[in-house]
Amino acid sequence: MPFSYEYARPALTVDCAVFGLDEQDLQVLLIRRGQEPYEGRWALPGGFVHVDETLDEAALRELEEETGLRKVYLEQLYTFGGIDRDPRERVVTVAYYALVKLSDHKVKAATDAADAAWFDVNDLPELAFDHREIFEVALARLKGKVRYQPIGFELLPRKFTLTQLQRMYETILERKLDKRNFRKKILGMDLLVALDEVQKDVAHRAARLYKFDDRRYRKLVKQGFSFEI
Amino acid sequence: MPFSYEYARPALTVDCAVFGLDEQDLQVLLIRRGQEPYEGRWALPGGFVHVDETLDEAALRELEEETGLRKVYLEQLYTFGGIDRDPRERVVTVAYYALVKLSDHKVKAATDAADAAWFDVNDLPELAFDHREIFEVALARLKGKVRYQPIGFELLPRKFTLTQLQRMYETILERKLDKRNFRKKILGMDLLVALDEVQKDVAHRAARLYKFDDRRYRKLVKQGFSFEI
DNA sequence: GCAAAAGTGTTGGTTATACACCCATGT
DNA sequence: ACATGGGTGTATAACCAACACTTTTGC
Numbered sequence: 001m002p003f004s005y006e007y008a009r010p011a012l013t014v015d016c017a018v019f020g021l022d023e024q025d026l027q028v029l030l031i032r033r034g035q036e037p038y039e040g041r042w043a044l045p046g047g048f049v050h051v052d053e054t055l056d057e058a059a060l061r062e063l064e065e066e067t068g069l070r071k072v073y074l075e076q077l078y079t080f081g082g083i084d085r086d087p088r089e090r091v092v093t094v095a096y097y098a099l100v101k102l103s104d105h106k107v108k109a110a111t112d113a114a115d116a117a118w119f120d121v122n123d124l125p126e127l128a129f130d131h132r133e134i135f136e137v138a139l140a141r142l143k144g145k146v147r148y149q150p151i152g153f154e155l156l157p158r159k160f161t162l163t164q165l166q167r168m169y170e171t172i173l174e175r176k177l178d179k180r181n182f183r184k185k186i187l188g189m190d191l192l193v194a195l196d197e198v199q200k201d202v203a204h205r206a207a208r209l210y211k212f213d214d215r216r217y218r219k220l221v222k223q224g225f226s227f228e229i
Numbered sequence: 230m231p232f233s234y235e236y237a238r239p240a241l242t243v244d245c246a247v248f249g250l251d252e253q254d255l256q257v258l259l260i261r262r263g264q265e266p267y268e269g270r271w272a273l274p275g276g277f278v279h280v281d282e283t284l285d286e287a288a289l290r291e292l293e294e295e296t297g298l299r300k301v302y303l304e305q306l307y308t309f310g311g312i313d314r315d316p317r318e319r320v321v322t323v324a325y326y327a328l329v330k331l332s333d334h335k336v337k338a339a340t341d342a343a344d345a346a347w348f349d350v351n352d353l354p355e356l357a358f359d360h361r362e363i364f365e366v367a368l369a370r371l372k373g374k375v376r377y378q379p380i381g382f383e384l385l386p387r388k389f390t391l392t393q394l395q396r397m398y399e400t401i402l403e404r405k406l407d408k409r410n411f412r413k414k415i416l417g418m419d420l421l422v423a424l425d426e427v428q429k430d431v432a433h434r435a436a437r438l439y440k441f442d443d444r445r446y447r448k449l450v451k452q453g454f455s456f457e458i
Numbered sequence: 459g460c461a462a463a464a465g466t467g468t469t470g471g472t473t474a475t476a477c478a479c480c481c482a483t484g485t
Numbered sequence: 486a487c488a489t490g491g492g493t494g495t496a497t498a499a500c501c502a503a504c505a506c507t508t509t510t511g512c
Contacts, residue, residue, distance in 0.1 A: 004230035008280040009238045012321060051237040051319050055310030079308045079323050081284030090280050092241060092323075094308050163463075180466070181502065204462040205509035392490075409493070410475065433489040434482040 010081075010090040014059040015046030015131065017077070017095070017138035018069065020102035021155040025120045026171050027102070028135065030127070031066050032115035037087050038128035044135065045116070046093065059096045067116045073099040073154040077138055085130050097138040099154035146172050147229050150191065153212040159195060161207035162186070169229055189227070191217050239310075239319040243288040244275030244360065246306070246324070246367035247298065249331035250384040254349045255400050256331070257364065259356070260295050261344035266316050267357035273364065274345070275322065288325045296345045302328040302383040306367055314359050326367040328383035375401050376458050379420065382441040388424060390436035391415070398458055418456065420446050 018029040030042040045066040049058040056074065063069050077095040085091055102118075119125065121139060124132070146152045152168050153160075166182050186192060193213050198206035217227070247258040259271040274295040278287040285303065292298050306324040314320055331347075348354065350368060353361070375381045381397050382389075395411050415421060422442050427435035446456070 001233035001235055003235070003237045004233040005238070005240075006230055006232070007277070008232045009234070010241055010278065010280055011234075012239055012241060048236070049239065049310070049321075051239055052312065054312060055308060055321070058310075076307060078305060079284060081278070081287075081323070083281065083283060092278075092284070094310070094321075161464090178502070178504085179464095180504085183465080184467095185501090202463085203511050205464050205511085207464055390491090407476075408491095409477085412492080413494095414474090431490085432484050434484090434491050436491055 008090075010092045011086075012049045013046055013091055013093040014049055014055060014062060015044045015093050015095050015134060016059055016063055016074070016098055017044055017135050018063070018067070018072065018098040018100060019121075019138075019142060019155065020100050020118060021168055021171065022102060022118075022120075024171070025122070027118040028121050028124070029067055029069075029100075029116060029118055030125075032117075033128055034115075041128040042119075042125045043128035044095075044131045049094070055094050056096075059094075059098075063098065069098070069100060073151065077134075077141055080130060080134060082130060093134075095134045095138065097141060099142075099151060101155065101157055103157045143172055148227055150212065150217060150227050159197065159209040159211055161199060161209060163207060165210075173229075185229070189220075189225075191220070191227075237319075239321045240315075241278045242275055242320055242322040243278055243284060243291060244273045244322050244324050244363055245288055245292055245303070245327055246273055246364050247292070247296070247301065247327040247329060248350075248367075248371060248384065249329050249347060250397055250400065251331060251347070251349075253400070254351070256347040257350050257353070258296055258298075258329075258345060258347055259354075261346075262357055263344075270357040271348075271354045272357035273324075273360045278323070284323050288323075288327075292327065298327070298329060302380065306363075306370055309359060309363060311359060322363075324363045324367065326370060328371075328380060330384065330386055332386045372401055372403075377456055379441065379446060379456050388426065388438040388440055390428060390438060392436060394439075402458075414458070418449075418454075420449070420456075 020027045020029065029045065031045050033039055033041050033043050045063055047058075047062045047066070049055060053061065055076065059074060060070075060072075063072065063074075074096055075098075077097050079092065079094045081092045083090060085093070121135075124135070126132075127135065142151075146169070152165075152172065155168055156164055162183055163179075165186065166177055166179065169182075170177055191213055192210040195209045195211060197209045199209065200206065221227075249256045249258065258274065260274050262268055262270050262272050274292055276287075276291045276295070278284060282290065284305065288303060289299075289301075292301065292303075303325055304327075306326050308321065308323045310321045312319060314322070350364075353364070355361075356364065371380075375398070381394075381401065384397055385393055391412055392408075394415065395406055395408065398411075399406055420442055421439040424438045424440060426438045428438065429435065450456075
């Protein structure tokens with residue numbers, strides 16, 4: 001045991017609640033544990049923080065190692081420091097949440113990692129450790145933050161229709177929005193760019209595609225604009 | 230060195246930005262460091278997390294040890310994990326912010342602790358480590374959160390006047406509010422209880438005192454109410 | 459031609475903002 | 486009597502919520 005300290009130190013880990021949006025549902029990515037404790041249980045992806053990497057780096061590294069995901073939107077959530085979180089020893093975990101465009105990543109996450117799968121947030125299996133609690137906090141944060149920061153776009157493909165956008169909000173916020181009012185509001189913010197392009201392969205009138213203009217968003221924020229759904 | 234581990238572990242600390250409200254200004258509580266590194270520099274109160282205490286417990290313990298403060302409003306802020314935060318070794322810190330009623334605590338903090346002092350947030354000395362950054366994040370959080378959660382009351386005495394309340398918001402948000410509109414709005418929320426009591430020892434008409442009704446607030450929240458200034 | 463979703467305005471109610479004077483109290 | 490802050494109402498503008506029909510497209 002080459003590393004010794006004068007006082008006992010908690011182990012430090014990162015864990016990550018990764019959200020993705022299916023056609024109809026909000027989903028979260030879980031991995032199945034291969035070792036004790038909680039062997040065979042589903043858990044949030046995560047692992048130990050190396051001494052030479054930042055917390056963000058650790059979260060990104062673990063995500064890639066365990067699920068194959070890269071370049072996701074990642075944000076620190078909360079640090080969980082309960083004394084008996086882990087039955088082996090004291091472990092403090094810095095929790096993150098991530099948002100991914102399922103359309104891009106669906107296949108990868110299912111194949112690259114041995115045992116990773118998406119679950120509907122309303123139908124989760126029992127989770128290892130206190131991961132259920134971490135998940136609840138992450139979901140609450142997502143629900144809160146999506147209303148006043150334009151992070152929801154991270155769940156959609158780069159080009160999306162207004163109906164997809166509206167459905168995303170309806171799914172996360174768990175309430176219906178009025179189509180006309182929604183369109184008025186979101187277009188009025190002047191954050192979406194209408195593309196010269198429409199949906200393909202749909203059995204009805206094809207909707208116009210839009211993209212989110214991040215550069216413009218940041219400019220508006222500097223001028224005091226604040227996003228709100 | 231009795232504690233050995235297979236892999237190197239970062240040290241884990243807590244640090245705390247304590248805010249108080251003077252008649253005119255928002256202040257933050259700093260302590261002067263007695264040891265290297267940064268000996269003699271001002272810093273946020275904080276210290277190492279013991280292996281048998283939660284993070285919240287560590288923050289409260291350090292606060293009391295270093296500043297004499299007890300029973301403050303405390304909330305986890307963010308965890309800072311930069312690799313070179315501390316010149317000695319890798320230290321990850323879980324930052325908190327606290328709000329105290331200066332009226333109650335002013336003397337204590339100045340006497341119990343050898344070298345603790347309140348500083349105007351707009352006139353801070355150079356701080357040790359990355360404490361300036363932690364402070365900035367804490368202040369931003371306070372400014373953001375005070376608008377949509379009734380945490381500002383933690384900075385005022387239990388009994389306060391509407392003018393004190395308004396000044397608190399004006400100080401934190403750094404903008405003027407309209408007196409009549411402010412009163413209409415805050416009284417309309419039905420969260421304040423008018424006491425049968427007025428200010429004493431003032432050289433003008435004495436203002437009515439109010440208190441915040443926390444029980445009522447929680448009841449309203451359950452019914453979907455959301456606080457906003 | 460029919461099924462399915464796209465796209466589009468108006469009205470009424472609520473909420474936010476701007477604004478100024480008289481009142482009570484202590485010195 | 487004067488200085489200081491306490492306390493109060495109204496009118497206008499902006500925003501939000503409710504609501505239904507026509508258009509386009511693929512089959």
